[in-house]
Amino acid sequence: MALSPLKGAAREALLPAVLTAGLGLVTLPVWLFASPTVETFWSEILVRIVLVTGFYIFIGNSGVFAFGHVAFACIGGYAAAWLSMNPMFKQIMLTGLPGPVQAMQLSPWAGVAAAAAMAALVALVVGAAIVRLSDIAASIATFAFLVVVNRIYSNWDSVTGGVAPLTNIPQFGSIWPTFFFAAAALCVAYLFQRSRWGLMLRASRDDDVAALATGISVYRMRLAAFVLSAAVMGAGGAVYTYFLGILTVDVFYMGLTFLMLVMLVVGGAESLTGVVAGVVAVSTVAQLLRMAEQGVEIGGATFALPLGLQEISLGIFMVLVLVYRSDGITRGRELPLPGFLKSAADAR
Amino acid sequence: MDAKIAEAGAARAAEALSVAGVTVRFDGLAAISGVTLSLAPREIVGLIGPNGAGKTTLVNVLTGFQRPSEGRLEIDGQDALGWSPAKVRRAGVARSFQAGRLFGKLTVLENAQVAAIAAGMSQRAARARAAGILEQVGLGGQLGQLAGSLPYTDQRRLDIARALASGPKYVLLDEPAAGMSDAECEDLMRIIRGLPDRFGCAVLLIEHNMHVVMSLSDRLHVLDGGRTIVTGTPAEVQANQAFLSAYLGAEVAE
Numbered sequence: 001m002a003l004s005p006l007k008g009a010a011r012e013a014l015l016p017a018v019l020t021a022g023l024g025l026v027t028l029p030v031w032l033f034a035s036p037t038v039e040t041f042w043s044e045i046l047v048r049i050v051l052v053t054g055f056y057i058f059i060g061n062s063g064v065f066a067f068g069h070v071a072f073a074c075i076g077g078y079a080a081a082w083l084s085m086n087p088m089f090k091q092i093m094l095t096g097l098p099g100p101v102q103a104m105q106l107s108p109w110a111g112v113a114a115a116a117a118m119a120a121l122v123a124l125v126v127g128a129a130i131v132r133l134s135d136i137a138a139s140i141a142t143f144a145f146l147v148v149v150n151r152i153y154s155n156w157d158s159v160t161g162g163v164a165p166l167t168n169i170p171q172f173g174s175i176w177p178t179f180f181f182a183a184a185a186l187c188v189a190y191l192f193q194r195s196r197w198g199l200m201l202r203a204s205r206d207d208d209v210a211a212l213a214t215g216i217s218v219y220r221m222r223l224a225a226f227v228l229s230a231a232v233m234g235a236g237g238a239v240y241t242y243f244l245g246i247l248t249v250d251v252f253y254m255g256l257t258f259l260m261l262v263m264l265v266v267g268g269a270e271s272l273t274g275v276v277a278g279v280v281a282v283s284t285v286a287q288l289l290r291m292a293e294q295g296v297e298i299g300g301a302t303f304a305l306p307l308g309l310q311e312i313s314l315g316i317f318m319v320l321v322l323v324y325r326s327d328g329i330t331r332g333r334e335l336p337l338p339g340f341l342k343s344a345a346d347a348r
Numbered sequence: 349m350d351a352k353i354a355e356a357g358a359a360r361a362a363e364a365l366s367v368a369g370v371t372v373r374f375d376g377l378a379a380i381s382g383v384t385l386s387l388a389p390r391e392i393v394g395l396i397g398p399n400g401a402g403k404t405t406l407v408n409v410l411t412g413f414q415r416p417s418e419g420r421l422e423i424d425g426q427d428a429l430g431w432s433p434a435k436v437r438r439a440g441v442a443r444s445f446q447a448g449r450l451f452g453k454l455t456v457l458e459n460a461q462v463a464a465i466a467a468g469m470s471q472r473a474a475r476a477r478a479a480g481i482l483e484q485v486g487l488g489g490q491l492g493q494l495a496g497s498l499p500y501t502d503q504r505r506l507d508i509a510r511a512l513a514s515g516p517k518y519v520l521l522d523e524p525a526a527g528m529s530d531a532e533c534e535d536l537m538r539i540i541r542g543l544p545d546r547f548g549c550a551v552l553l554i555e556h557n558m559h560v561v562m563s564l565s566d567r568l569h570v571l572d573g574g575r576t577i578v579t580g581t582p583a584e585v586q587a588n589q590a591f592l593s594a595y596l597g598a599e600v601a602e
Contacts (some may be wrong), residue, residue, distance in 0.1 A: 113425055201457075210450070214437065215466040215467055
């Protein structure tokens with residue numbers, strides 16, 4: 001069947017468009033009507049979509065489980081703080097920063113871009129070594145990288161302020177920039193996944209020996225995905241920092257890593273729809289549990305779950321998903337596209 | 349016609365996929381020793397021998413997966429010893445696998461398309477080429493299906509289509525007929541016989557099915573215990589005493 005380029009392009013853009021529209025349809029009423037608590041809850045979901053998408057770009061396409069990507073969010077978060085914090089506070093707290101950086105105060109938008117670039121640069125250097133390793137060794141190496149970054153940022157007092165929180169970081173002031181970055185991350189991931197590089201990388205995920213025999217440079221494809229996913233993680237770390245307006249190093253460590261991986265696995269690590277589904281599902285369950293921990297008032301009496309049950313329950317939730325739907329709740333598939341567009345695509 | 353043959357003859361001198369005096373040792377144990385074989389453009393050569401004769405090891409050498417302990421590997425006159433499998437592939441040598449090794453979570457179309465992309469084609473051109481080849485091997489109706497969900501014999505055909513998609517000059521097929529019924533074999537033979545003319549490629553065919561390999565091959569190369577025991581046309585080989593006793597000994601005695 002002949003297909004006009006316009007219709008083909010429309011189909012190509014359909015998945016991110018549908019996912020973005022879905023997120024937008026929730027964001028709009030949240031922005032118009034919701035209480036600050038609900039707005040915070042939803043903003044956090046949007047931030048997490050950026051971060052989990054960053055994980056997904058590498059893990060979902062290469063099949064290599066990288067545990068250390070939160071390190072790039074940490075690098076991005078601090079880059080954002082360095083560039084956008086009130087210069088007065090920088091001169092007091094971060095005396096080790098170069099003079100020009102101390103004096104500048106970039107807008108959050110520029111800060112996110114710079115954070116992405118910095119994370120990508122670090123990923124290029126680190127990734128050149130890490131993606132050469134075989135699967136499990138690569139996973140362990142990325143984890144080691146996370147620990148190294150955390151130790152450096154926790155102790156380099158004159159530049160990062162150590163474990164003390166950095167404050168006076170400007171915020172976006174609206175939920176829409178966060179929404180924009182979530183949508184942008186999904187689009188970037190989708191474009192990569194559909195690109196020639198993405199296709200070659202997904203081939204190597206399924207069988208790396210056959211990929212080599214097919215003439216695919218598995219190393220180069222993995223490195224490209226590693227750098228791109230780090231850029232998205234860096235941007236996500238910056239967005240998180242601008243969302244909170246405050247930065248502490250331990251935000252970007254084990255806890256966040258565990259949460260992101262649960263979301264990815266629950267949603268289905270091999271589809272972009274799974275990223276969104278996983279973030280929304282796990283965030284909702286976690287929020288309900290948090291509320292239950294705080295206590296529910298029924299007829300004058302307060303019923304509360306014991307503290308710490310949230311993490312335990314999340315763990316059980318993940319186990320249940322893995323037992324009953326090991327490909328995640330989306331089974332690794334994307335949203336079904338409308339029939340007429342799909343059959344046209346198959347016929348091409 | 350004469351001109352064509354002369355041209356082919358001239359090409360044969362320079363253009364070939366060849367190994368000379370190749371020995372592969374694993375922990376001192378020789379899997380193949382002193383094997384010399386060459387595959388000229390557009391010819392079909394059958395590589396046969398009992399299990400453990402070293403056929404797959406030889407294919408691994410020819411495709412860059414196994415570096416030989418001794419000997420030479422040349423692709424069209426270039427020394428290709430030590431090249432990575434990806435580089436060998438880009439030089440025009442493609443292979444299929446005994447175990448299929450498809451990209452299970454990609455569609456049938458994407459499996460062939462990605463091979464054409466790796467050869468440097470644009471996505472659009474790769475998709476068109478892949479669809480054309482899949483049509484020719486009889487998978488035109490299953491383009492959107494996931495490769496992992498194909499029946500066994502369709503997987504073999506997809507593996508061949510994937511090998512062809514990059515436009516190789518030499519294709520190495522590792523037991524493509526294994527596990528196929530007679531009717532499926534006939535269908536496969538029709539596809540393989542057409543490869544030199546339709547795709548302009550030479551075929552090295554590793555196959556246990558004697559009917560398939562005898563009727564398709566221009567020449568045969570027989571391995572036993574890692575050594576070449578006979579080479580020649582199918583008729584010559586079938587008349588050779590060493591071949592009969594070493595390879596089909598039991599059957600002849602009956």
